[in-house]
Amino acid sequence: MDLERIHSIVATDCGSTTTKAILIERGEDGFRLRVRGEAPTTVEAPAEDVTQGVRNALAEVGELAGRPLLDGEGQLIKPDDGQKGIDLYLSTSSAGGGLQMMVAGVVAKMSAESAQRAALGAGAVVMEVLAANDKRPSHQKIELIRQLRPDMVLLSGGVDGGVQKQVVELAQLFAAADPRPRLGHNYRLPLIFAGNKEVRPQIEEILASKVDLEIVDNLRPTLEEENLQPARLKIQNQFLEHVMAHAPGYPRLMEMVDAPIMPTPAAVGAIMERIAQERGINIMGVDIGGATTDVFSVFQGRFNRSVSANYGMSYSISNVLADAGPAAVKRWLALDVDEALMRNTIKNKMIRPTSIPYLPEDLEVEQALCREALRLSFAQHELLAGELQGVQRQSEIGAIFNQQRRRSLIDPLALDMLIGSGGVLSHAPKRWQTALMLLDSYQPWGITQLAVDSIFMMPQLGVLAQILPQAATQVFERDCLIELGTCVAPFFVPGRPGKWGQPLCRLRWAGREVELKVGEMMVIPLECGRQLEVELEPIRTADVGRGAGVKCKTLLRGGVVGVIVDGRGRNPFLWPAEGPQRLGSMRTWQRVMAGEVERG
Amino acid sequence: MASAYVPGLKVSSALELHIERRLPLEGEIAVQVGEEVSWDTVVARTFLPGAVELVNVAARLGIEPAEVEGALLKRVGEPIKKGEALAQTKGWWGWGKRTLVSPLEGVVESYSAVSGSLIVRGPQRPVELKAYAPGKVERLLDREGVVIASRAAYVQGIFGIGGETAGELLLFTPDPRGEMAVTSLGPQHRDKILVGGALVSCEFLRRAAQLGVKGIVCGGISDTELAAFLGYDLGVAITGSEKLGLSLVITEGFGAMPMAYRTFQLLKRYAGRWVSLSGATQIRAGVIRPEVIIPLGDGEFKRSRESQAPLSGLQVGSAARLIRQPHFGALAQVVELPLEPQPIPTGAKVRVAVVELEGGGRLTLPRANLELIEA
Incomplete structure (x- = not known):
């Protein structure tokens, strides 16, 4: 295929409920999004053929664009002749629950965690992590393997030349469980072994007759080294060859596309990595769906992804309440809501997941839950995105692992850009609400840009980045990303938290000077694409990223909200006193963000 | 999307149900196509694999994994009772022998000289699958279950x-x-x-x-x-x-x-x-x-079927239930379906429907907050 001659591209993302299609066209100024269409996904009965939903979405795109993309028999018209058809068709998929994996390793915080990172990075939902040292009895583990029916298993454990016994024991557990794949009855469960290379013969002996065994390089060849790429590539390869090939209609979809279908989260990760690399910045992205929340980060060039499988805004909304607790949700409300009523409202959303808030108070409850879902998901991500653990030493009774307390790679001060995605963020009635939800849940330190994916097209751009990276970047920057603005959040030096109402930071810009107090927020309107030089002078016990009390001049980027100065404190975040003061502060912060008052 | 409303729960005075009954694992089918079944008729049965226990012989006897084979009293494939000796150390001139007994009744399934562990699998557990609702066996699902055709009044919760x-x-x-x-x-x-x-x-x-x-x-x-x-x-x-x-x-x-x-x-x-x-x-x-199935006789089914209104999508005149505040649970009739998205009190612009409440009064609501009342 001559990539230079490509003028039009269609990319679909087959989600669990909706198949989203975008049409991208090359114009004089490069590639731009032309239209977007969607249709219900048709993986489940009665259709049980994913291509029906794809064709419906493509038909809608064709209608909106005013040119047919499908012929009379529903086949894609290729190439684009200027009047009809397209040049390139790509797709991602998370339909039918996406790629569901089980991972196992010898030590929960070492090889099992590395296996988890490999699976997540390949776009999987990790259903269960088994570890030889996780204290569950073997019969319970076997029962779990049997019941969960994953699409694939990643088995790791032992550095090369390290422990063998526990790795072999894990293999014995899988053999005893005789696991069966989720989809289809006529093929064997793919199991990838990425552990100690010295036990490969034993692994083959135990597992070769029970599963479809693939062996790749050890993902933890030494304690100090993590080598995830071979396992990730094998997972994606197996996903296409086994899982997709047995999902309803996917063999046909695989014939339609011009490049391999990617798992949706892997595609989102790919575009995030690319943007971080191109701009040389640290990025965090979050995609909050109905059932799950995905968090992606690229810090110092290292990519990490986590999936909080039971935090979401519809199917899993009750789980957010159960894990966060009603008090944590209520603290974000500017209204005094009866707890029993709030609980019923949340449960009703869970059982009727497609309903939307009509009353402002209903919206506020949902957005409060979103903050907690994001906060919990960020916390899980931080746990996973850490430096490698484990220093091995020998003793008379064998290998003992001295687990060191590790540092997370996620540094709120080093974060340059926070990107939000998913219905509750992308479709919030007001963009300032999106900005405030991101700020409240992640609470970035220092100076951070905030952005939102306008219509959630990162998956399609991620798969496009594999074929035409330049086109993906152009569309991402022009049509996908909506810049909300830049947040300035002074943080306290350790052990010296400020007091509510005391001065925190002085700001000077364009001949104006303002003193921001602890507990105040402020918005300086500044349009997208514009920059403003601001002088920041924090008090002696506060910092904006250049050192405690250090005055600095910095260029801040605008956005649809503007420059947001968050004086609520970090390290720690200071809450107003519970009761009327908290309710009043919440209302004031909302008014500031909405542009009704400049600060307060 | 045109179908921005919720299809609605099924409440029907006469419905032909095709109830799929599936075993957790392949097994044998106990009925034939065309056979009448009652709610408690066993339609299929199978055996679930027995409980499995991984026994770390080396660790339990305090010997090296390589020595385990010599200590085993039972070989792979041999049956064993709960409490029966599974392995024993040689001891020192017959003294200080240590014995490991089986934690469950079953069969020694496998053994590894690297881990020094073996697997004992317990006896299989029989499982019977009942029809659940009365009807006629319509189809057999190749060693996995059956489909039962049942004529009933039906309430979906x-x-x-x-x-x-x-x-x-x-x-x-x-x-x-x-x-x-x-x-x-x-x-x-x-x-x-x-x-x-x-x-x-x-x-x-x-x-x-x-x-x-x-x-x-x-x-x-x-x-x-x-x-x-x-x-x-x-x-x-x-x-x-x-x-x-x-x-x-x-x-x-x-x-x-x-x-x-x-x-x-x-x-x-x-x-x-x-x-x-x-x-x-x-x-x-x-x-x-969740559901309630009320079996109907043929005559009863036919009469109820004839009195049923045909199914339709959301349109002017459709009966719907409000599934979000305000007026949660209220019944209404759709009187207008504006094409263009309209603002609602949250500030969002969404596709709406104008409805007339059963008790009187008009409301403009998101279509997503209407649940069609299906016949």
Whole structure:
């Protein structure tokens, strides 16, 4: 295929409920999004053929664009002749629950965690992590393997030349469980072994007759080294060859596309990595769906992804309440809501997941839950995105692992850009609400840009980045990303938290000077694409990223909200006193963000 | 999207059901195509693999994995009883021998000289699959189960707990707005399926379970009462495996919610009948809703079928239920479907429908907050 001659591209993302299609066209100024269409996904009965939903979405795109993309028999018209058809068709998929994996390793915080990172990075939902040292009895583990029916298993454990016994024991557990794949009855469960290379013969002996065994390089060849790429590539390869090939209609979809279908989260990760690399910045992205929340980060060039499988805004909304607790949700409300009523409202959303808030108070409850879902998901991500653990030493009774307390790679001060995605963020009635939800849940330190994916097209751009990276970047920057603005959040030096109402930071810009107090927020309107030089002078016990009390001049980027100065404190975040003061502060912060008052 | 409304729960006076009954593993089918089955007819059976125990012989006997083979008293494939010697160390001139006994009855399945562990598998467990609802076997699913065709009146709930059960349907409250009062419960309700109105409490559910009530169908339940009955706060709506002594079907939602008049009337009409009920709910891809199946005779089915209105999508004149505040649960008729998205009080612009409430008054609401009342 001559990539230079490509003028039009269609990319679909087959989600669990909706198949989203975008049409991208090359114009004089490069590639731009032309239209977007969607249709219900048709993986489940009665259709049980994913291509029906794809064709419906493509038909809608064709209608909106005013040119047919499908012929009379529903086949894609290729190439684009200027009047009809397209040049390139790509797709991602998370339909039918996406790629569901089980991972196992010898030590929960070492090889099992590395296996988890490999699976997540390949776009999987990790259903269960088994570890030889996780204290569950073997019969319970076997029962779990049997019941969960994953699409694939990643088995790791032992550095090369390290422990063998526990790795072999894990293999014995899988053999005893005789696991069966989720989809289809006529093929064997793919199991990838990425552990100690010295036990490969034993692994083959135990597992070769029970599963479809693939062996790749050890993902933890030494304690100090993590080598995830071979396992990730094998997972994606197996996903296409086994899982997709047995999902309803996917063999046909695989014939339609011009490049391999990617798992949706892997595609989102790919575009995030690319943007971080191109701009040389640290990025965090979050995609909050109905059932799950995905968090992606690229810090110092290292990519990490986590999936909080039971935090979401519809199917899993009750789980957010159960894990966060009603008090944590209520603290974000500017209204005094009866707890029993709030609980019923949340449960009703869970059982009727497609309903939307009509009353402002209903919206506020949902957005409060979103903050907690994001906060919990960020916390899980931080746990996973850490430096490698484990220093091995020998003793008379064998290998003992001295687990060191590790540092997370996620540094709120080093974060340059926070990107939000998913219905509750992308479709919030007001963009300032999106900005405030991101700020409240992640609470970035220092100076951070905030952005939102306008219509959630990162998956399609991620798969496009594999074929035409330049086109993906152009569309991402022009049509996908909506810049909300830049947040300035002074943080306290350790052990010296400020007091509510005391001065925190002085700001000077364009001949104006303002003193921001602890507990105040402020918005300086500044349009997208514009920059403003601001002088920041924090008090002696506060910092904006250049050192405690250090005055600095910095260029801040605008956005649809503007420059947001968050004086609520970090390290720690200071809450107003519970009761009327908290309710009043919440209302004031909302008014500031909405542009009704400049600060307060 | 054109279908921005919620299709709605099925409440039908006559429905041809095709009930798929599947074994957890392949097994043998106990019925034939065309055979009439009752709710408790066994239609298929299989054996689940026995419990498995991984026995770390090396660690338990304090020997090296390589020495385990010499210590084994049972070989792979040999049966063993619980407490029977599985391995024994040689000791020192016959002294200080250490013996390891089997933790369960079964067969020695495998052994590894690297890990020094072996696997003992317990005996298989038989599983019988019942028909659940009466009907005729329509199709066999190649060693996995059957499809049963059943003619019935049908009520789909919005949420439930507990598994499949069957019993006689009994009207517990006289109207759909009533609360299920625990003081009215008595031994006469044993084995019955009780139909209530707007609200059921934890106290009622506990007492009913004690009395041996098999199932409850009610309009609403408060979340705090549900949590108290379950003993935990339900996070994800995947239910059906609870062992609480009874099954529950909620038809409207959380809070005090009068049962939809049509649902109540349908259940009232069939009071005294033997019905099948399941509380199993799964609100994810591949949705499962709780249900009440009321089997009908051929003549009865035909009469009810003829009086049924045909199915249609959301259109002017459609009957719908409001599934979000304000007026949650109210019934309404669609009077206008504007094409362009319109602003709602939250500030969002969405596709809307103008509805006339049953009790009077007009509202403009998101289409997503309307649930069609299906025939």
